[in-house]
Amino acid sequence: MRLALLLAAAINAAMRTATPSVAPVGPLAGPAVSKAKRLVIVDAGHGGPDNGMHGPIGGKFKILEKDITLSVSKRLAHTLEERGMDVVMTRTTDTLIALSDRGRIANQRKGDLFISIHVNAANPGWKDPGGARGFETYFLAEAKTEDAKRVAQMENDVVRFETSNGPAPSDDALGFILNDMAQNEHLRESSDLAELIQERLGKFHPGPSRGVKQAGFRVLVTAYMPAVLVEIGFGTNPAEAAYINSAAGQEKISNAVADAAVAYLARYERRRGSAGAGATATVARKQ
Template sequence: IEDNADKKIREDQPPSKKIALIETICIDPGHGGSDLGAVGKSKVQEKDITLKVSKKLKQLIVSRLGLRVVTTREKDTEVSLNSRVSIANNQKAQIFISIHVNSSFRKSARGSETFYVSLKATDREALLLSQKENKSFEEIDKITEDDELKMILWDMAQNEYIKESSKLASYIQDELNILLHTVNRGVKQAPFRVLMRAAMPAVLVEIAFLSNPYEAQKLQDNAFLDKVADAIYTGISKYIYYHNSTYGHE
């Protein structure tokens, strides 16, 4: 029987890169439970939108690609960052997609953006967004200085997946831009904790701004959420084709 301490040490080790055909995808609906995420003027909550999109995305992947999909939550429950990433790592997912909805003190801010990890943010706005997302997890996970050091080590390990994460983010962002006809805020990098600990290519998608009155209305429209899921699905499928074509014979 494996000793718990040994198991913990093993789980805390940064990932080693293994190339294989993609068979399992992990979808992470942001927030949940008492962690509401962004809240719109009409009281619509980010946690509900991310769950709806994630369920739609899962259905598309399973029905069209026949791949195995695991999710970090299936209902309105609070899930810690450590648990979210552990689900992806323990289930040996080869892609990690975290779904979120954006917000800003500027009501005019709008559009979609897709992130992959780096300790250095693309710009100040990206840094502030990652700090806001990380804060809710800090309260659940009780981040310590030792954990901060581990994050740096995990970031170094994630560097092995930077090329793939960048490709995945680009494919998804391109499709969001094509299908949603919203402002294209581009592909960016930021120190999102949930991405640092992932032992696979990992991205975080910010669909639109709940703080923008026009986009908040869109985010409550089921047809719009269908388009969001379809855009992310198409981006994933293009990445899978690229990945399997590139690495499938190694």
């Protein structure tokens, strides 16, 4: 855990020297956020020995989820910086970060938002697995459908690559956090953000919107902030795999997610401003 945090700090320091923040020129294109800079944690799913999904089914080329998530996350980070946000990435290279450490990095850096990027895979048992397409955004809560459970199990599966450097959150811990008042506050916020992301992606994405869903993602459990996980498309479908693997597709997807984050933060600021100082008392964490 400590090593991972040090690593994250080192990565972040390296990132800041390697890719200096781009100061916004003139007024921001999206809705204005408050003067205090907001920090978005961008989490590229998988990495290192954990390739994530691979695809497509029957395609003449091969993609690995970990490569796509890193590329889209880097573009997302860059766009957010252009929009005046601070950004911390949980990884900037092909390396494995434990699911629980991704949330810890987010908390330690005091992120305002946590966005995890992933690629979906069809269940081989489906009637036409290669035909499944579309994008969906998750927030942390108990899975409501078998399909949401499938995606959570797939994304949680990385724990088998992780060396034991601390107890993984048990299902009891998940239950506790879901019942936690502060986290419930974040559930509503996370669901709002997820809606905005789906709406923005729906404007151009060639696949169908599969909607906002909820499931018990371990990567979201430990992040004490509004947190979402975006499945940007099905890497098992040849056309969609090609799209999410293309520079143009990745640019559009990362811009849409950045737009949603900026719009969400602006809306959040307005709500907080109109609710007055008393509103902050409701997010006091239950002991």
